[in-house]
Amino acid sequence: MRFSEEVVKLKDVWVAYSGSDRPAMRNINLTVSLGKLLLITGPNGAGKTTLIETCLGLLKPYRGSAYLFGVDTRSWRVRYSRKMCGFVPQDFMKPPFETYTVRHVIRLGFAPYKSIFESLTEDENRRIQRISELLEIEDLLDRPIGTLSGGQQQRAVIARALARRPKALFLDEPFSSLDREGRKLISSVIREYVDSEGASVIIVSHDVNPIIDYADIVVKMENGRIISGEGYA
Amino acid sequence: MLEFLGLALLAAVLSGNLCGAIGFYVQRLKITTLSFSVAHAALAGASIGLILNLDPVYSAMIVAVASALILGVIFTRVEYGRELISMAVFSTSSAIAVFAIYLSNVRVLATASIAVVLWGSLLAITVEKLILLLLTLFIFVLYILAYKIQIDSMLYDVKMAEAEGINVQMHMLIMLFFAGLIISSSLRLTGGFLVFTLLYNPVAASFQISRRAHMQLLVSSILGASSASSGLIVSYILDWPVGATIALVSSIILLSAYIAKIIVEAARRRCLSCPMLG
Structure with a gap:
């Protein structure tokens, strides 16, 4: 299957939630190519999460078209494009009784690449180890994720996204539970990932420090519209 | 006689086990309403079997599996109003079931074939x-x-699994397919109106007993098997309708698990506030 070099392409996209009389996102035009770090910022309710979920095809536009690696997100084939993506949702926190260990959670990121009865390769296990060292969570690998703090859980989910070696990484408020040191570390790791892998990273964050120093393009949103940075990234 | 009872007991253990396990998955994947509709479609299928003079298990299986697949496909296309679609299928299935029973040649409600479909039977x-x-x-x-x-990835986080490229719709469809298959296979034992108690009560009880996902699956399967087998034995001893007895036993187990949880939590709170430990 052939994929476009354009990671995301949104053409006059309008998205609305069920029961709402006004669109959560209106008339959005955005193209993101490979090798860019895009920061989407704006106040609460600006439509940032809607935008990231529309890019991944988790939400479908009722007007306009959205493409992920050149595949229309309304098509069933978008699943193949998603295999090239990593995603960290805003609501990543798990309750204290969630018993999956951090190692298990990161391993689950490889699930879409596995055929029946297939388990992880040595190389993939080594990658999990390497990424967790990079994000300073190697001591937490065998701890149940539910027993960890918000910041530790957030690092674990980012590690899962990075371990997949995605061509596009979508991070929804990835700094929300991190302290200053944590934000700095994650920001530099993400920048390094973009440069070394030639991948694209799309970050949604209302708090722009310190990631704004690492971003190639900053897009500002308000009331479901892009107010600056619209167009080609 | 013992051979026949052994057969029924084995079927009860298998049915209960399967219902408990599929109940866990449908609950964790948040497709409980869908499986509820599929359970009623199975009942409609079994009733149609009465009219057409077919084995109700097979007609139930065809209708339940078909409705599971149709509902699954509709759900991949429709984003909003899914619960309402499920409820529409549930009401339609119930109406078809009642009509089919009415139209069947049998005039008396207690007749064996209808009793099997509605209330379940040891002899079936x-x-x-x-x-x-x-x-x-x-x-x-x-x-x-x-x-x-x-x-596992879907059980951990469905949204993440879908965003990473797992074919969530296909797996949901397969789970619904199994729900249809398991419900219709268990129909003869518990009856069409009570089969879903074996689907939901064990998993609800397992949630009171353990908060760990894998333990919940195990406990739900074990409770399903023990509800079905002990219900069957009680119904045999007391000459009660088997489906209703199984449903009662599973409800008692659920209630006991709930009460036990309250007692354990109260004891734990008392221990924490104990001055010696505090």
């Missing part, structure tokens, strides 16, 4: 049905093992 368990249950169990376990990492 045959070697053929037992093999069907064993086959269902085998295919279900095979599926769970083959797609373990994908299913």
